[in-house]
Amino acid sequence: MSAVVAEHDAHHEHHEHGPAKGLLRWVITTNHKDIGTLYLLFALTMFFVGGAMAMVIRAELFEPGMQFVNPQFFNSMTTMHALVMVFGAVMPAFVGLANWMIPMMIGAPDMALPRMNNMSFWLLVAGVLLLASTLFMEGGAPASGWTLYPPLVLQTGKALPFAIFSVHLLGISSIMGAINIIATIFNMRAPGMTLMKMPMFVWTWLITAFLLIAIMPVFAGAVTMLLTDKFFNTSFFDAAGGGDPVLYQHIFWFFGHPEVYVMILPTFGVASTIIPVFARKPLFGYSSMVYATASIAFLSFIVWAHHMFTVGMPIAGELYFMYATMLIAIPTGVKVFNWTATMWKGSMTFETPMLFSIAFVVLFTMGGFTGLMMSVAPVDFQYHDTYFIVAHFHYTLVPASVFILMAAGYFWLPKWTGHMYDERIGRLHFWLSVVSVNILFFPQHFLGLAGMPRRIPDYAVQFADWNMISSIGGFIFGASQLLFLYIVIDTIKGGTGEKVTDEVWEDAAKHSLEWTLPSPPPYHSFTTPPTVIPTEHI
Amino acid sequence: MKKTKQLFAGLILMALGLGTAQAEYTLNLMRGVTKVSNDIYDLHMLILWICVFIGIGVFGTMFYSIYHHRKSRGHKAEQFHENTTVEIIWTIIPTLILIGMAIPATKAMIELDDVQESEMSIKVTGHQWKWEYEYLDNGIHFFSSLDEASNKVRQVGSGIDPRSVPHYLLNVDKPLVIPTKKKIRFVFTSADVIHSWWVPDLGWKKDTNPGFINESWTSVDEPGTYRGQCTELCGKDHGFMPIVVIAMNEPDYNAWVEQQKAAIAAEAGSASKQWTNEELIAKGKSVYDTNCSSCHMADGAGLSGTFPAITASKVVTGDINAQVKLMLDGKGMMPAFGKILSPVDFAAVVTYTRNGLGNSVGDSIQPSAIQTLQSATPAAGKNE
Numbered sequence: 005m006s007a008v009v010a011e012h013d014a015h016h017e018h019h020e021h022g023p024a025k026g027l028l029r030w031v032i033t034t035n036h037k038d039i040g041t042l043y044l045l046f047a048l049t050m051f052f053v054g055g056a057m058a059m060v061i062r063a064e065l066f067e068p069g070m071q072f073v074n075p076q077f078f079n080s081m082t083t084m085h086a087l088v089m090v091f092g093a094v095m096p097a098f099v100g101l102a103n104w105m106i107p108m109m110i111g112a113p114d115m116a117l118p119r120m121n122n123m124s125f126w127l128l129v130a131g132v133l134l135l136a137s138t139l140f141m142e143g144g145a146p147a148s149g150w151t152l153y154p155p156l157v158l159q160t161g162k163a164l165p166f167a168i169f170s171v172h173l174l175g176i177s178s179i180m181g182a183i184n185i186i187a188t189i190f191n192m193r194a195p196g197m198t199l200m201k202m203p204m205f206v207w208t209w210l211i212t213a214f215l216l217i218a219i220m221p222v223f224a225g226a227v228t229m230l231l232t233d234k235f236f237n238t239s240f241f242d243a244a245g246g247g248d249p250v251l252y253q254h255i256f257w258f259f260g261h262p263e264v265y266v267m268i269l270p271t272f273g274v275a276s277t278i279i280p281v282f283a284r285k286p287l288f289g290y291s292s293m294v295y296a297t298a299s300i301a302f303l304s305f306i307v308w309a310h311h312m313f314t315v316g317m318p319i320a321g322e323l324y325f326m327y328a329t330m331l332i333a334i335p336t337g338v339k340v341f342n343w344t345a346t347m348w349k350g351s352m353t354f355e356t357p358m359l360f361s362i363a364f365v366v367l368f369t370m371g372g373f374t375g376l377m378m379s380v381a382p383v384d385f386q387y388h389d390t391y392f393i394v395a396h397f398h399y400t401l402v403p404a405s406v407f408i409l410m411a412a413g414y415f416w417l418p419k420w421t422g423h424m425y426d427e428r429i430g431r432l433h434f435w436l437s438v439v440s441v442n443i444l445f446f447p448q449h450f451l452g453l454a455g456m457p458r459r460i461p462d463y464a465v466q467f468a469d470w471n472m473i474s475s476i477g478g479f480i481f482g483a484s485q486l487l488f489l490y491i492v493i494d495t496i497k498g499g500t501g502e503k504v505t506d507e508v509w510e511d512a513a514k515h516s517l518e519w520t521l522p523s524p525p526p527y528h529s530f531t532t533p534p535t536v537i538p539t540e541h542i
Numbered sequence: 543m544k545k546t547k548q549l550f551a552g553l554i555l556m557a558l559g560l561g562t563a564q565a566e567y568t569l570n571l572m573r574g575v576t577k578v579s580n581d582i583y584d585l586h587m588l589i590l591w592i593c594v595f596i597g598i599g600v601f602g603t604m605f606y607s608i609y610h611h612r613k614s615r616g617h618k619a620e621q622f623h624e625n626t627t628v629e630i631i632w633t634i635i636p637t638l639i640l641i642g643m644a645i646p647a648t649k650a651m652i653e654l655d656d657v658q659e660s661e662m663s664i665k666v667t668g669h670q671w672k673w674e675y676e677y678l679d680n681g682i683h684f685f686s687s688l689d690e691a692s693n694k695v696r697q698v699g700s701g702i703d704p705r706s707v708p709h710y711l712l713n714v715d716k717p718l719v720i721p722t723k724k725k726i727r728f729v730f731t732s733a734d735v736i737h738s739w740w741v742p743d744l745g746w747k748k749d750t751n752p753g754f755i756n757e758s759w760t761s762v763d764e765p766g767t768y769r770g771q772c773t774e775l776c777g778k779d780h781g782f783m784p785i786v787v788i789a790m791n792e793p794d795y796n797a798w799v800e801q802q803k804a805a806i807a808a809e810a811g812s813a814s815k816q817w818t819n820e821e822l823i824a825k826g827k828s829v830y831d832t833n834c835s836s837c838h839m840a841d842g843a844g845l846s847g848t849f850p851a852i853t854a855s856k857v858v859t860g861d862i863n864a865q866v867k868l869m870l871d872g873k874g875m876m877p878a879f880g881k882i883l884s885p886v887d888f889a890a891v892v893t894y895t896r897n898g899l900g901n902s903v904g905d906s907i908q909p910s911a912i913q914t915l916q917s918a919t920p921a922a923g924k925n926e
Contacts, residue, residue: 068704068711070696076778076845142847149775155752156735156777159875161847243753249736250751284613286623314738315749316730316756319655323648330640334633341632344604351619352612362608366601373593380643382578382650383586385746386571389738389773454568455742457773460781462696464712465705466568 022527031126034118035527036103037420042125043100044413048492050092050132051406055482057085062478065471070462078461079147084139086150090267091174092132094401097409098270099124099181102209104420106185108518109203111194111537113528116187124180131173138163138170149459151260152227154241154252158234165235168227175220182213182220189213194517194533200294201537203516204287207294208273211301215262215269218305223259226252250315257308265304268400269297271368271408272339275361278415279343281512282358283350286540289342296335296342303332313384322381329379333372340369355509356430360411363438364404371399374449389459392452398445403438410437410488417492418508422524423499425491433491436484443477514540572742575762575789579745581650589643596639654746657759660727664718668730668737668750668772669877671779671836675718678729682802685882687832688782689713696782697840712769715832717786721795722762730756733877735777741770741787749774762789779836813885813909819893822906826894829887833879834895842899849875853900862905866892870915885913 023029023038033039060081064072073081103121107114115121138145143161146152157164189210193202202210229252232238239245241252272293280287287293309317309325317325343365352358374396378384387393410433418424447470452458456467463471504523506513513519516538521529573583611617667674672687688696692711695702704710720726730739732750740747747770748758762768770785790798831840837849844851852858857865869892870880879888886909893906 069700069702070698072698074698074778075781076848079775079778079780144847147778153736153775156775159735159777243751248754250754283611284619286621288622289624289629292624292629314747316751316754319652322651322655326647326651327644330644333640334636337636338629338633340600344600344607345625345628347604347607348611349607349617349620349622350611351617352608353614354612362604365604369597369600373597376593377586377589380585380589380647382647382654382746383582383589385654386582386586386742388747389740450569453571455572455770457740457771457781459775460771462704462711462781465710 032122034114034122036107036115036118036121036529037525037527039115039121039125040100040103040105041420043096043103043128046125046129046132047093047097047100047409048489050088050096052485052489053136054085054088054093055485057081057088058478059482061085062475064461065463066475067472068463068465068468073461075461076144076147079149079459080139080145082459083146083149084135087135087146088132089401090150090263091135094267094405094409095178096128098209098212098267099178101205101270101274101409101412101416102181102185105416105518106188106206106209107192108521108525108529109206109516110189110192110197111517111530111534112188112192113531115184116191117184120180121184124177124184127173127177127180131170131177134166134170134173138166141166151253151256152230153256154230154233154249157230165231168231171227172224175224178216179220182216185209185213186217194530194537196535196537200291201539203273204276204290204293204297205270205273208269208276208297211297212266212269215266215301215304219259219262219266222255223263226255226259229255250312253312253315254309257311258305260311261308262301262304264397264400265300267405268368269301271364271405272297274408274412274415275343275364277516278357278361278411279346279365280540281415281509281515282355282361283347283352284511285346285350287342288345288348289338292338293342296338299335300332303328303335307332310379310381310384313381314388326379326381330376333376333379336372340365340372353510355414356425356427356434357411357415359431359434359438360407360414363434364407364411367399367403367407367438367441371396371404374399387452389457390452391448391456391458394458395445395448395452398448402445403441407437407441410434413488413492415509416518417495418499418504419518419521419523419525421496421499422504422522423495423497424502424504425495425499427500429487429491429494433484433487436487437481440477440480440484444474444481445477447471447474447477511540514538574743574745575764575766575768576743576745576760578650578654578760579743581653582745585646585650588646592639592643654758657727657757659725660759661724662721663727663729664720665729665731666739666750668732668734668739668776669882670734670777670875671772671783672833673714673718673739673783673785674733674882680799680803682799682806684716684802686714686716686718686786688784689715690828690831693782693831709769711782712771712784712786714784714786717767717788719788719790719795719798720760720762721792722765722789723792725759725761727757727759730758734875736774737772737776737783738774739770739785740773741768741785743768743770744787747773765789765791765794782836809884809886813913815909817886817889817908819897819906822890822893823897825886826890826892827898829883829891830894830899833883833887834891837875842895842901852895855901858895859901859903862892862896862903862907865896866907866912866915880916885909885916888912888916 030042064078141162143163145163146160146167148157189206229240233240233242239247241247241249276287276293307325307329310329313322378387414425414430451467451470456463506522507519508523517534571583571586573580663678665676665678672685674685676683691707692713695704695707730748730750732752734752737750738747739750744760746758748756766789768787772780772783838844838852842852857868872878889907889909889912896903896905
């Protein structure tokens with residue numbers, strides 16, 4: 005620690021060691037913390053934009069009959085809600101966390117490729133703005149679902165080429181972010197920080213980054229084929245020209261299934277970081293956690309067609325994808341058991357980050373259960389494209405990825421800002437969120453099983469009660485998130501006024517390096533490498 | 543479990559002041575009316591119970607730990623962080639459970655997939671936004687769209703209570719009729735985008751892909767009316783193309799077939815007779831509401847940027863033969879109505895658009911003229 009401070013004093017007059025002055029700092033910054041902050045604030049903004057779209061959806065579904073929007077706009081909302089949440093909120097939020105935490109966790113001064121880091125953020129902004137601009141185009145925003153299946157997507161109005169170009173930009177941005185993370189982890193680790201001593205968050209991001217590099221070009225290729233089918237007379241997905249619309253689905257889900265793990269693997273990493281700190285115990289089964297993550301990543305590439313069981317595959321294909329999908333339950337089970345074993349015989353306290361993490365383990369497991377149910381191909385012939393599916397993937401995204409992002413916010417905000425958040429309001433935010441998220445999504449299981457298809461703007465009256473309850477849950481959940489916004493702003497401005505220590509949480513420095521730095525940490529995290537590597541998490 | 547869930551559901555409803563629901567809501571998958579659907583239901587329940595059992599184990603352990611191993615109760619943290627035996631056990635046991643699940647699942651999948659030895663075939667074609675049914679064995683052929691009552695209510699801001707319509711959004715103008723106790727093979731395809739044909743009581747859904755054929759089968763034991771919906775997003779009226787299947791005993795079904803054949807003969811007769819303008823316009827309005835209004839809107843105003851207006855349209859107020867040609871062949875998203883509408887309906891709707899919806903061209907076309915044109919049009923595939 006003293007070495008770090010001394011280093012700073014020595015270079016105290018050099019300008020490049022502090023942030024640039026004024027607003028331009030945020031445009032030209034190459035600093036991992038500044039870029040991390042930009043990513044996180046951008047993601048938070050998009051979380052509210054995508055959330056507002058979800059509110060439109062839930063308002064229309066509050067009662068049977070069409071009250072507020074026309075069906076075409078409703079379809080645009082479901083499509084844009086998904087695209088904004090996936091590419092604008094959840095993925096950027098995890099990239100923001102990676103930017104902030106990976107250099108601090110591995111004992112590095114910054115990311116390996118700081119200029120590219122800046123570019124990947126601003127390309128993300130360009131991509132998302134381009135996507136959002138389609139809302140105002142003739143014919144409306146894409147309304148074919150986030151999967152952009154042809155031939156339907158080819159009926160999009162003027163928005164189609166803009167949406168496709170936006171996907172290209174988002175893909176380039178993600179790939180550059182992934183390259184940066186891999187380069188940083190492989191080249192910038194402090195001496196003694198071997199791969200098998202890295203914190204789980206770093207491990208999960210390393211694996212996620214490889215997934216991103218493998219899949220984003222595939223998605224870019226798929227949408228480029230849509231573009232040429234629409235404008236250059238190719239027939240990749242048109243049977244009349246020798247193509248096949250189902251080919252698109254195979255390509256899309258070869259991207260799409262690993263993509264959903266891009267959103268969940270870093271979630272696992274954060275949970276594996278937070279739970280041991282509040283259980284005051286080492287993480288149970290560190291190496292099996294690493295291997296389980298790698299197995300899940302590998303399996304994610306060979307199960308894609310379970311999204312397409314009803315598309316008309318040969319029986320051998322149905323059976324293969326069913327067996328392969330079932331296998332995912334094994335490494336995922338290992339993770340859940342390990343988290344439980346980490347809590348077992350610990351000395352737990354329940355600050356807000358821990359509350360969100362425990363809720364994550366429980367509710368993600370529920371999403372896992374429904375996932376296991378859907379893996380069984382013949383039964384999926386009933387579940388497919390119903391609200392049962394909607395409930396499943398929202399359980400694995402909202403009370404899983406989003407809850408863990410909240411947990412990460414509460415966990416690291418004191419480190420980032422040097423201020424403590426208001427624990428009372430944090431817990432209120434947690435309880436409101438955890439209750440309302442279940443009122444929102446649990447009834448959707450019933451709706452799906454009772455026969456309500458997804459992506460419909462209106463429904464038969466026997467689905468009315470559960471839709472109303474779900475909508476009420478949605479409104480409470482949406483409103484509760486304003487509390488989080490308040491807490492973030494309040495903490496940045498000074499929070500409770502209590503001066504936080506370097507460790508923030510009891511004995512946290514035994515778990516990971518960021519807690520050995522001051523709160524807030526210096527602009528360049530570790531200008532000299534740390535000498536002691538924490539091993540409590542192993 | 544079911545009772546607890548219902549109790550829980552009831553409590554929520556009462557808490558919200560709704561009273562327990564009048565509508566017949568269900569919480570679980572339906573058993574359905576075929577052997578396959580029952581097998582699927584049993585598999586569903588088996589896996590649900592496995593999940594409940596595992597959930598009780600995992601969450602029980604976790605909550606025990608949360609209650610007892612907390613700092614506020616003075617529990618001291620132990621520092622163990624691995625146990626190879628335990629880790630092997632909780633890898634092996636789930637593997638065995640999965641194998642136990644895979645065996646019945648494989649059996650059900652093979653049964654579901656076996657379309658051989660079927661006794662009759664029905665071709666189902668998805669259209670934006672209706673279903674076309676073709677009985678391959680006896681030539682019966684018709685379209686099935688959302689019923690008129692539901693269609694009125696579902697317009698944005700109609701202000702009509704959906705509860706006032708029986709089977710709101712789950713009713714059609716012409717249901718599919720099948721005989722009971724026969725193995726029926728369905729073949730699926732689409733005329734435009736991908737749809738998916740789902741009747742929960744039959745136990746499965748199948749996508750309809752343009753340019754490709756999918757197959758499935760069913761055999762229903764009990765007569766009854768079974769309802770479903772399109773389950774693959776297919777554009778703006780995806781939520782408004784329901785499916786109704788009526789299963790009839792063999793004698794009733796045979797009577798229905800005879801009735802359909804007689805109707806086809808009557809239809810052919812009415813095409814050759816001379817229709818007055820008023821007759822055509824009156825019939826044309828109902829044809830328009832069923833087939834055209836979902837895009838061109840009920841008042842003919844269209845949807846700016848996507849669907850052209852009928853009112854004051856250059857095509858509709860221009861040469862009648864050009865309009866007929868466009869409607870016969872289709873254009874872009876507009877389907878080739880030459881293959882969809884009967885000569886009478888076709889002539890009626892042409893006449894209606896030219897003399898209704900704010901237009902007053904004054905001319906008309908006879909069904910017999912359409913009949914000649916339709917038989918002259920080659921069975922075109924793509925409209926390019």
